[in-house]
Amino acid sequence: MAEEQQQEISQKEADGLNCLAYDEAIVAQQDKIQQEIATSIPLVSERQVLSILKREYADDDTIYQQKIRDLQKKYSSIRKTRPDGNCFYRAFGFSHLESLLEDSKELHRFKAIAAKSKQDLVSQGFTEFTIEDFHNTFMDLIETCDKQPSVNELLSSFNEQSVSDYLVVYLRLVTSGFLQREEDFFQHFIEGGRTVREFCQQEVEPMSKESDHIHIIALAQALNVCIQVEYMDRGEGGTVNHHIFPEDGEPKIFLLYRPGHYDILYK
Amino acid sequence: MESKYNLKSPAVKRLMKEAAELRDPTEHYHAQPLEDNLFEWHFSVRGPPDSDFDGGVYHGRIVLPPEYPMKPPSIILLTPNGRFEVGKKICLSISGHHPETWQPSWSIRTALIAIIGFMPTKGEGAIGSLDYTPEERRALAKKSLDFCCDACGSCMRSALLALSPDSDLRPVDPQAHRLAQQINFKAESSSSADSGSSVAAASSNGESSATEERDAEEPASSEQVRQTPLRSHRTESSSSSSSSVAPPASGEGLSVPAAPSPRQRRSQNQSQSPRSPASPAAQLPPQDPSHTGSAILIVLLTLALAALIFRRIYLAHEYKFDYEL
Numbered sequence: 001m002a003e004e005q006q007q008e009i010s011q012k013e014a015d016g017l018n019c020l021a022y023d024e025a026i027v028a029q030q031d032k033i034q035q036e037i038a039t040s041i042p043l044v045s046e047r048q049v050l051s052i053l054k055r056e057y058a059d060d061d062t063i064y065q066q067k068i069r070d071l072q073k074k075y076s077s078i079r080k081t082r083p084d085g086n087c088f089y090r091a092f093g094f095s096h097l098e099s100l101l102e103d104s105k106e107l108h109r110f111k112a113i114a115a116k117s118k119q120d121l122v123s124q125g126f127t128e129f130t131i132e133d134f135h136n137t138f139m140d141l142i143e144t145c146d147k148q149p150s151v152n153e154l155l156s157s158f159n160e161q162s163v164s165d166y167l168v169v170y171l172r173l174v175t176s177g178f179l180q181r182e183e184d185f186f187q188h189f190i191e192g193g194r195t196v197r198e199f200c201q202q203e204v205e206p207m208s209k210e211s212d213h214i215h216i217i218a219l220a221q222a223l224n225v226c227i228q229v230e231y232m233d234r235g236e237g238g239t240v241n242h243h244i245f246p247e248d249g250e251p252k253i254f255l256l257y258r259p260g261h262y263d264i265l266y267k
Numbered sequence: 268m269e270s271k272y273n274l275k276s277p278a279v280k281r282l283m284k285e286a287a288e289l290r291d292p293t294e295h296y297h298a299q300p301l302e303d304n305l306f307e308w309h310f311s312v313r314g315p316p317d318s319d320f321d322g323g324v325y326h327g328r329i330v331l332p333p334e335y336p337m338k339p340p341s342i343i344l345l346t347p348n349g350r351f352e353v354g355k356k357i358c359l360s361i362s363g364h365h366p367e368t369w370q371p372s373w374s375i376r377t378a379l380i381a382i383i384g385f386m387p388t389k390g391e392g393a394i395g396s397l398d399y400t401p402e403e404r405r406a407l408a409k410k411s412l413d414f415c416c417d418a419c420g421s422c423m424r425s426a427l428l429a430l431s432p433d434s435d436l437r438p439v440d441p442q443a444h445r446l447a448q449q450i451n452f453k454a455e456s457s458s459s460a461d462s463g464s465s466v467a468a469a470s471s472n473g474e475s476s477a478t479e480e481r482d483a484e485e486p487a488s489s490e491q492v493r494q495t496p497l498r499s500h501r502t503e504s505s506s507s508s509s510s511s512v513a514p515p516a517s518g519e520g521l522s523v524p525a526a527p528s529p530r531q532r533r534s535q536n537q538s539q540s541p542r543s544p545a546s547p548a549a550q551l552p553p554q555d556p557s558h559t560g561s562a563i564l565i566v567l568l569t570l571a572l573a574a575l576i577f578r579r580i581y582l583a584h585e586y587k588f589d590y591e592l
Contacts, residue, residue: 129284130336130372133277162277165337169371205370207337 034084044094044158045080047266053078066238071230071256071265078256079264085208088215088255088262089171093141094158095253095264096225100145101154106252111142113223121177131173137166168207175215176200178222189214210260213243220245227253230265272305278335279305285375294428296379298329301419306331309419311426312379314408318387319401320348323408324423326416327382329375339369340378346411346423349399350386357382 050072057064079094081087100107118135122128141157158164179186183196190199203209220227226249230242244251254265272279282305289298298310308329314320327344342357351357389398399407415422 126372127374129288130281130374133281133284134371166277169337173372201370205372207371 037082037084041080041082042159043082043090043161043164044155044264046155047077047079050075050078050265063234063236063238064232067232067240070239071232075230075254075265075267077266079266081261081263083261085210086165086168088211089168089219090158090164091255091262091264092219092225092227092253093167093171094154095255096223097141097145097154098151099252100142101148101151104146107142107145110223110225111139111146114138114142117174117177117222120181121173124177124180126173126177131170134166134170134173137163138170141167165207171219172205172207174222175219176204178218179204179214182218182221186214186218211262213245216245220249225253226251227255229255229257229262231257233259278331278333281336282306282331288374289376292427294430295383296376297427298375298379299419306333306335308375309416309421310375310379311421311423312383313427313430314348314411315383315387319404320350320386320408322405323348323411324414324426325411326414326421326423326426329378336371336373339373340375342378342382345416346414347407348386348411349397349404349407352397 050068053068053071054065057068059065079091081091081094096110100110118128118131121131141154141163144157145154158167179196179200186196190196194202204215216227216229219225227245228242228251229245230240232240235241254267256263256265274280274283282300286300286305289296291297292311294313296310296312298308300306300308308331309326310329311324311326314323314325323346325344325346325348327342327346330341330343332338332340343355344351344353344357347353412423
């Protein structure tokens with residue numbers, strides 16, 4: 001056994017793989033886990049009836065079963081996103097663009113904001129040639145919506161890894177840019193004695209970093225889109241609490257938050 | 268080159284753009300893809316002024332993953348420099364107090380400026396880092412100009428624009444520089460066995476030698492945070508060490524019955540073991556809390572077995588005494 005392993009190792013050394021550092025081993029394992037998730041859950045799913053949530057929890061899990069019933073009073077269906085740390089951005093992106101399919105006035109307003117967003121980032125010091133591919137992908141998707149495609153066309157774009165990830169990168173950049181522009185305000189909400197810039201470098205711009213209130217507030221304000229999030233957790237009360245970002249807005253996007261993950265809800 | 272690659276691939280699109288951006292050498296850095304491979308670049312960087320690398324020009328490779336820019340490039344230095352080992356990947360560290368991870372909005376230029384910025388920092392014994400003396404580094408800096416690369420054909424004397432008196436001492440690109448400062452480079456370990464055994468040692472801290480042997484047998488390459496397999500090994504080794512109590516007894520020529528014979532059972536209350544058995548529990552490695560239950564069971568079974576063996580010895584001797592008398 002040990003000999004076999006020894007051989008295996010020397011084989012790997014021969015292949016020049018011996019320089020795999022411990023960090024890389026962790027990355028490799030994370031990649032493997034991500035791949036397993038990737039094969040089982042699409043980036044953005046088909047629309048499904050809300051009652052499928054019941055199956056995810058035990059029948060005698062009264063807190064969740066009760067909350068799902070409460071949720072069903074307000075919403076009819078759900079679209080799930082892959083739990084890869086980017087779910088908030090993907091859920092937001094899809095849900096918003098889907099709503100724009102039927103609202104050409106809002107689409108044009110949004111297109112103007114989106115087009116301008118790159119210039120804001122460049123003037124803040126982001127390198128133009130590195131961010132423009134991401135911006136172009138974002139603009140292409142918005143352009144596509146202008147041509148009134150079917151929801152399925154949009155869905156297949158969002159399930160194409162490279163397109164979908166580029167959109168996530170750009171939404172992360174927009175979030176980061178807004179947080180840094182409004183540094184004076186957001187500084188008070190950042191934990192761990194970090195500056196806003198450090199926070200963005202560590203928690204916003206890298207892929208797969210999960211989103212919290214602060215990210216949602218920033219993205220909602222940066223793109224001027226109102227988001228309502230339903231929070232479903234183990235809290236007592238039997239009802240699902242929600243937050244609207246920004247508070248005085250008229251929400252068009254509805255997301256379901258369960259600890260660590262966002263999905264899309266439909267009325 | 269254009270015809271060879273799928274221009275719709277985001278990586279190809281991006282790398283073409285970066286190649287155009289970096290086409291002309293600057294005073295401080297230059298990088299271009301190899302003629303036959305857009306995913307392997309060669310670069311040259313000027314050693315930072317006011318450092319032991321002043322006057323040196325260093326050459327290296329950058330290997331881009333197919334997922335670039337979603338995944339980071341790998342960087343390998345080819346010129347001896349006294350700071351990084353030659354021919355080993357320098358990679359983005361995901362460890363550290365505030366882990367920095369690669370960001371898709373970074374570029375090859377960001378990486379080049381990061382290397383320049385990182386050269387004068389201390390290696391601090393990191394595996395793959397070198398802490399040569401200033402004299403050695405200065406000697407290598409001088410010597411570096413003689414280096415010519417067989418693969419890309421560039422020679423260090425002419426690889427970069429000459430510094431003029433009014434040129435900036437450092438690469439000017441505040442944004443890239445700012446990003447570069449946040450990058451945490453570290454050289455890769457030369458052998459995964461090192462990190463493997465240290466992980467095993469750390470996780471087997473306080474274990475008995477039997478367990479350590481087990482852990483040492485763990486394949487170094489598969490050391491990646493495999494808590495569960497390690498634990499199951501521990502259970503295995505503890506049960507094997509408890510069963511190893513029996514063989515020495517049989518080595519003394521005594522047959523050990525698997526179950527107590529009727530006679531033994533009958534005499535169980537009559538006599539006590541003359542010597543208290545050397546506690547087998549002492550031979551057992553400390554158990555994980557999750558295995559406390561099985562550990563107690565093993566200890567109890569071992570004690571019972573030991574008691575029976577000693578009773579057997581005692582009885583045998585008693586019998587012998589009786590016979591001789």
